[in-house]
Amino acid sequence: MTDKKKLIAPRLPRGFEDRLPADISAVNAMTAKIRAVYERYGFDSVETPLLEYTETLGKFLPDTDRPNAGVFSLQDEDEQWMSLRYDLTAPLARHFAENFDKLAKPYRSYRAGYVFRNEKPGPGRFRQFMQFDADTVGAAGAEADAEMCMMMADTMDALGLAGKYVVKVNNRKVLDGVLASAGVVDEGQKLAVLRAIDKLDKFGTEGVALLLGEGRKDESGDFTKGAGLSDEQRAVVLNYVRGEEPEHNEGIAELNAMQALFDAAGYGADRIKIDPAVVRGLEYYTGPVFEIELTFKVQNEKGQDVVFGAVGGGGRYDGLVSRFRSEPVPATGFSIGVSRLAHALRLTGNLGAEEPLGPVVVLVLDKEQTARYQAITSRLRRAGIRAEMFMGNTKNFGKQVAYADKRNSPAVIIEGTQERELGKVQIKDLIAGKEAAKAIADNAEYKAARPGQFECDGDLDAIVAAISELPAVSAYLDANK
Incomplete structure (x- = not known):
């Protein structure tokens, strides 16, 4: 008796997800709009x-005594610890310091990419x-x-969220001054106050x-x-929370200077406002801090109406680059949580989550004519049309059409x-056929009518012209000129 081959169970690791074409397409469209605003600035x-x-x-890791606490780490051949990036800011600081003499200053850059947290996953926590x-x-x-705050506001507008967000601004120097005035010196107690x-x-x-x-x-x-x-x-703390302005505070002066710039550029309090409740969690912030809060309501897991909340934020972090260089290097920036923002855009109908248009499929009905089918496919591709020749089991016509349907062809x-x-x-x-099928209840009638099907001259240029005139293909070609 021979042992059966032991199969490996296909399991996705907890806290990770597979991204499908519709999600990828929608997020790409969203990030293209964000990128356009950043480049305009x-x-x-x-x-x-x-x-x-x-x-x-x-030190911005959760626990530097254990390199794998909070981050995913490994050792290279020289036994040096490397970690998957926890955010995009610390790598930027390293890049700037390493290329200090080559870069224009101020150095203005944007980055998009994945970051990794070795933390317990949960609902919406990856x-x-x-x-x-x-x-x-x-x-x-x-x-x-x-x-930065104005660019955050313009980004939200570009994504169709005008009137549904506010950029809130505060200053860590103000908060530090309030803690000092209240006599809070213990680091753990400071953190508890900020959380409150x-x-x-x-x-x-x-x-x-x-x-x-x-x-x-x-x-x-x-x-x-x-x-x-x-x-x-x-x-002391509650007076601040209620709006009492601390005296002789450098942070207040910085906020006033920012407010004057917002006013001059025409950004009202409905888009950007000073808010004493903005804290931001990372300890490397040294001055102004800000976050984008979406103001529309959604239902939580208990069915209660709650405000959607923050989708991004940032602030000034003047000490981060200085870890690499002796001179002080000021810096400010912000980060958008792409997945969370995409979820918000779905809720507001501003994120197209439709399956991207698939390829035109050239069916293979005669194996001896494969070269001819390949010629048709290649001619379509040269015209900028997504196309493929069917490569599965060619004996069943219906399965070939079903394959094309599944590909959103x-x-x-x-x-x-x-x-x-x-x-x-x-x-x-196939798209016209699906629409026509909704009005035809009888299957035999549907087969006889062959909705959406038409004849075309077999010349390659004629085939390309006929395919190009299909509304979905024409729209695809226009979008990809």
Whole structure:
């Protein structure tokens, strides 16, 4: 008795996903619009590798004592640790520092690509996801920060989200000043206070007050431990949350300078506004911070109406490049979460998720005529039309047409013995056929009517001309000129 071959189960790793043609096409269209805005602002593209030396990512990893905590890491042949990039900003800092003498300064660039997090996956939380960043390195003024916010707003407009977003702006120097005024010096307590402020939109002032104190219990009974501030400390933070402006704060001056630029450029508070609740999580931010919040409501898993929330953000990070160079290097930038933004665009009907148009399929009805079918296919391709010759089991005509249907093909070309003798081909417009089929209930009637099918001269140029006139193919050709 022979042992059966042990088959490997085809399993997708948790936290990763396969992307299908419709999703890829839709996201490509979305990122093309984003890229157009960035380039209009004078930013150029750059691409950094997926792997960086772990020390390059540095203290911004969750735990540098364990190189594989939070990131996916491996050792090369020299036993140096390398990690899949955690974001697109740290690699940019390395690129800028390594090419410092070659690059124009300020250095204005954008990047799109996958980043990786070695974290527990969950609903909507992936270990691999795409970001789209833009950064200005080497400009210290409020002008660079304000420009980032304006570019974020223009990007949302270009994606059809006008009136459905707001860019919120704050400054970490303001927050640091408030913490100092409240006498909060413990790093863990500082983080707890910032997390509480970040919940202002969600829980209101009363909820923030609870999180600044002992803690807050939600409707389900779950308890979140608070920052443990005294009543006096809480009063200082709550005054800030309620809109009281801290005195003699450098961050306030920077925000005022940015606001003057927003006003001069015509960006009202409905598009960009100063908001004391904006915190941003990464510790490398040193000045202005900002995020894009989508303001329309969606239903959560409990069926409750909630605001969609943030799809991107960023800020000033003047210390990041300075890890590589002795002189200070100012920098500011932002990152868009591509997958989350794509989901938002689907909800608003601004992301086409239709299957991309497939190839015209040349059916193979006579194996001895393969060269002829290849000639037709090649002529279509030279005319810029997606086309392929069927290469599966050619014995069944119906299965060939079914294959074309599954590929979202606009048409099939049929040339059997009878058509060849007459110097003709049959073209079956699959899209028109599907539409006509909706009005024909009887299968026999459908077969007799052969909706969408017509005869064409067998000359190669005539075939190309007939296929090019099909509405779906004509639209494809126009879009790809």
